[in-house]
Amino acid sequence: MRTQVAIIGAGPSGLLLGQLLHKAGIDNIIIERQSPDYVLGRIRAGILEQTTVDMLREAGVGPRMDAEGVVHHSIELVFSGVRHAIDVHGLTNGKVVTAYGQTEVTRDLMDARSAAGLTTVYQAADVSVHDFDSEHPKVRYQKDGQNFELECDFIAGCDGFHGICRASVPDGAITEYEKVYPFGWLGVLADVPPVSPHAIVYGNSERGFSLCSMRSLTRSRYYVQCPLTDKAEDWSDQRFWDELRSRLDPDLAERIVTGPTLEKSIAPLRSFVAEPMRFGRMFLAGDAAHIVPPTGAKGLNLAASDVKYLSSAFIEFYAEKSAAGIDTYSQRALARIWKAERFSWWLTTLMHKFPDTGAFGQRMQEAELEYLVNSTAASTVVAENYVGLPLNLGR
Ligand code: RFL
Numbered sequence: 001m002r003t004q005v006a007i008i009g010a011g012p013s014g015l016l017l018g019q020l021l022h023k024a025g026i027d028n029i030i031i032e033r034q035s036p037d038y039v040l041g042r043i044r045a046g047i048l049e050q051t052t053v054d055m056l057r058e059a060g061v062g063p064r065m066d067a068e069g070v071v072h073h074s075i076e077l078v079f080s081g082v083r084h085a086i087d088v089h090g091l092t093n094g095k096v097v098t099a100y101g102q103t104e105v106t107r108d109l110m111d112a113r114s115a116a117g118l119t120t121v122y123q124a125a126d127v128s129v130h131d132f133d134s135e136h137p138k139v140r141y142q143k144d145g146q147n148f149e150l151e152c153d154f155i156a157g158c159d160g161f162h163g164i165c166r167a168s169v170p171d172g173a174i175t176e177y178e179k180v181y182p183f184g185w186l187g188v189l190a191d192v193p194p195v196s197p198h199a200i201v202y203g204n205s206e207r208g209f210s211l212c213s214m215r216s217l218t219r220s221r222y223y224v225q226c227p228l229t230d231k232a233e234d235w236s237d238q239r240f241w242d243e244l245r246s247r248l249d250p251d252l253a254e255r256i257v258t259g260p261t262l263e264k265s266i267a268p269l270r271s272f273v274a275e276p277m278r279f280g281r282m283f284l285a286g287d288a289a290h291i292v293p294p295t296g297a298k299g300l301n302l303a304a305s306d307v308k309y310l311s312s313a314f315i316e317f318y319a320e321k322s323a324a325g326i327d328t329y330s331q332r333a334l335a336r337i338w339k340a341e342r343f344s345w346w347l348t349t350l351m352h353k354f355p356d357t358g359a360f361g362q363r364m365q366e367a368e369l370e371y372l373v374n375s376t377a378a379s380t381v382v383a384e385n386y387v388g389l390p391l392n393l394g395r
């Protein structure tokens, strides 16, 4: 088998890259370890930046997102038991974010891919990448007990944090930066109307962080910070709702509609960057190269911006026979990534209770939050990062 670009991983990065390349007439095959149902069953991101929305439209999967996504003009911060709005739209000359679940983005991209008749090999076992330091890279895998080899011009490593592409790079050719946070997020999904249908609510309280988000006007997504030693089974629905209420302001606590949860899981929080993102003819994109704690809602959006740079680079290579985009991919992508890493780390630090926060640390967080919501300059910093920094950033 042969293709121009072999894509490892059918998460949002791999599927979006595949679609954009296809639109530009570039042949690609996706190799994915899991089944489509498994991929769709992972409840993750919910907030899309305008750049991501624009790219999804460009990839031909705009209509359902435009019909069902909920546009947000502001975010809200709760601290010291009081809620404050940040007018993101007003502070950024009209920019907004859209609530539309990663599951739906993935489903739309999968549907577009199968409608276009493109090949995705699901449930591929023992996937491995070879010869990416030469002009003839190869991907090997097993499917239904048989061995396959895929020859290609380029490999796109879109296989997430635990994938094999980054792990196949020789030691010494890659530098990794990492910070692991001493807590996790317990997230639930419930078919109840969101308590704040027009804003995402981030809460700082002496009991820890909380977040009120949504998937639609009838489906809510809520999170509370929890110890990493907790198990989702430790948390009955009642315990979750009581804990969430205790971290919100009295008005939201009273108005929140509770109900049976459809999903409950705990995610660890991590900041991680691997440099560079290109190794000969293999390129990393999305979670394969970097992780942010979810506080800034940046993970999926960074995956999309990587794919923007990478798809343009491949298009330039095939259409104009120019390697300029390929040669600058890593540098361009990392310039945006580090800024989103900084924002996500800063917002995580500001909003969570750390083991050493103590009463002084709590007061420092509250003082910073108080300053932030009362200063147009500080609110603008939050707003412009939240909607997403421009794609063209210098280093
Ligand atoms: P993914 O989604 O992990 O997909 C990688 C795919 O590669 C496959 N794979 C392999 N395939 C073949 N061979 C192998 N050896 C393979 N190893 C792995 C996997 O099965 C998988 O299908 O990475 P991708 O595409 O880069 O997408 C990244 C996003 O999923 C991630 O950044 C976001 O979900 C992060 N995130 C959020 N991002 C946002 O922009 N906004 C948010 O509001 C937001 N909220 C979140 C989040 C992540 C969360 N969790 C659970 C980590 C909330 C949470 C709770």
Ligand code: PHB
Pocket (backbone or CB within 6 Å): 044, 045, 046, 047, 200, 211, 213, 214, 221, 294, 295, 296, 297, 298
């Ligand atoms: C979500 O809706 O899952 C979500 C929203 C905002 C975040 C993280 C996750 O910062």
